[in-house]
Amino acid sequence: MKNPGVISRWNDDKGFGFIRPTAGGDEVFLHISAFRGDRRPQTGDQVSFIVGKDTQGRLRAEKAHLDSLTIDEPSVHHEPRREGQAVRNPRVKFAIFLALCTLPTLGSLRLLVAGLSVWPLLIYPVASLLTFALYWDDKRSATRGSWRTSESMLHLFELLGGWPGALIAQQKFRHKTRKVSFQVPFWLIVLAHQAFWVLMAISLWGGR
Secondary structure, three states: OEEEEEEEEEEOOOOEEEEEEOOOOOOEEEEHHHEEOOOOOOOOOEEEEEEEEOOOOOEEEEEEEEOOOOOOOOEOOOOOOOOOOOOOOHHHHHHHHHHHHHHHHHHHHHHHHOOOOOHHHHHHHHHHHHHHHHHHHHHHHHHHOOOOOOHHHHHHHHHHHHHHHHHHHHHHHOOOOOOHHHHHHHHHHHHHHHHHHHHHHHHHHHOO
């Protein structure tokens, strides 16, 4: 049975909010993945929805849509197109990823060949796999409305060498890509790693 309500709170950066049922009662959690329509929801929108429950028994909306739309409208859980948003061409993204990985990879190989350290060559892939897993878990938790991984934890693993895995996860899961307050420290971490390997290259070259 569909129920009418009003979106009382909506956080578009995180993709979730709450519906206040017209009939009264507790507010119902709404995630963007459960919303259908030709645009993203906004605070104050009149909606219809089916009441469901998550794995912990908490109320959540299912098959929600604007009252002016039918329930068969396409899903809008994808990120909306916005001018100035990140590059969408997969080949360009792959080229950027390879370019960012070039210095760390060459630097790590140079340290290995010189017999100085094998650790960078091991740390980057391991940290990237762990960071990718954290992003996957956080995205799944956001969809289910359950406990989230803190942004500070994600940034810590990125700083420890997991930023390549984070970059892949962001694009694959479309997660954290639009939140400026998250992207700024992320790219500062990436730039810090690039600067480190530039200085390392200068040091190794000067020591030849």
